[in-house]
Amino acid sequence: MHLSQEQPDSSFAVAAAPNDSTRWELFKSGDRDAFSEIYQAHIQALYSYGTKICPETEVVEDCIQELFIYLWQTKENLGPTNNIKFYLFKSLRRRLQVSAEAHTKRNKFSNAFAKEEPMAEASPEHVLIAANVQENQQERMQQAMLTLTKRQREAIYLRFYDNLSFQEIAEIMGLQLKSTYNLISKAIEMLREHVQAILLSILFAISLPS
Incomplete structure (x- = not known):
């Protein structure tokens, strides 16, 4: 008597989590879930990094918000990346630097990049x-x-x-x-x-x- 082997139900297969390159390309194609995943995965690290180089938390929050708005609005024109964290850190630092320079000119807060002075907070290292x-x-x-x-x-x-x-x-x-x-x-x-x-x-x- 021949017994047929049961085939696994493909409906229960678990898809592999996308890597940075794949998730980035999904986001660039307009995938809102991929964009949300990128935001949730990196928002805390971005804020923590930003507050280490800029003393104004509100400025950091604004720059992060502006960064993600910019990313979504220009997603079709963004280049590829295989390291989203690195891409975001570099982009945030650039925005903070521009913001710091602009605020310094208006004397709203001291330039966090102008001088190499001792930090004002204790280190997490x-x-x-x-x-x-x-x-x-x-x-x-x-x-x-x-x-x-x-x-x-x-x-x-x-x-x-x-x-x-x-x-x-x-x-x-x-x-x-x-x-x-x-x-x-x-x-x-x-x-x-x-x-x-x-x-x-x-x-x-x-x-x-x-």
């Missing part, structure tokens, strides 16, 4: 904080981040928080690849020196008689 440092020592480590310039802080953020490559960071920040290596290397060295100083202070405190 906890990979550079010693694992067993107590809370008060962690605060001192965060103070070490304030010694970095804005460009160093931005590069560190892109490299260690958003996991972008050196080449991508160079393109986003408008730097040569070698300059990007040097920028991040110097920033890490500065942080390492502060970490060592903090650890030495901890050891010294422990060695003191109670």
Whole structure:
């Protein structure tokens, strides 16, 4: 007796998630779902990155909104990309830079790109904080981040928080690849020196008689 093999029901097949190139092309063709997926996947990272290089949160929010409006309105004319995150970061930085320059001329807020000054906020790059440092020592480590310039802080953020490559960071920040290596290397060295100083202070405190 011959038994026919059951064929799987194709209606239950799960389609593979589209990669960046495919999703981008779907969006460019007018697929609203693809556009929504791009927005939802990157909105938080864009906001977090934007607020690291621009102190005005409202400006960051406006630039992000304008960016996505522009993308939708000009979707047919956009070029291809296989890294949507990189594309969006680079586009947002350009918009923030233009906005900062315009606001500076009108004296509405200081230019976040004009000078390399210490950052005003603590860093999220906890990979550079010693694992067993107590809370008060962690605060001192965060103070070490304030010694970095804005460009160093931005590069560190892109490299260690958003996991972008050196080449991508160079393109986003408008730097040569070698300059990007040097920028991040110097920033890490500065942080390492502060970490060592903090650890030495901890050891010294422990060695003191109670």
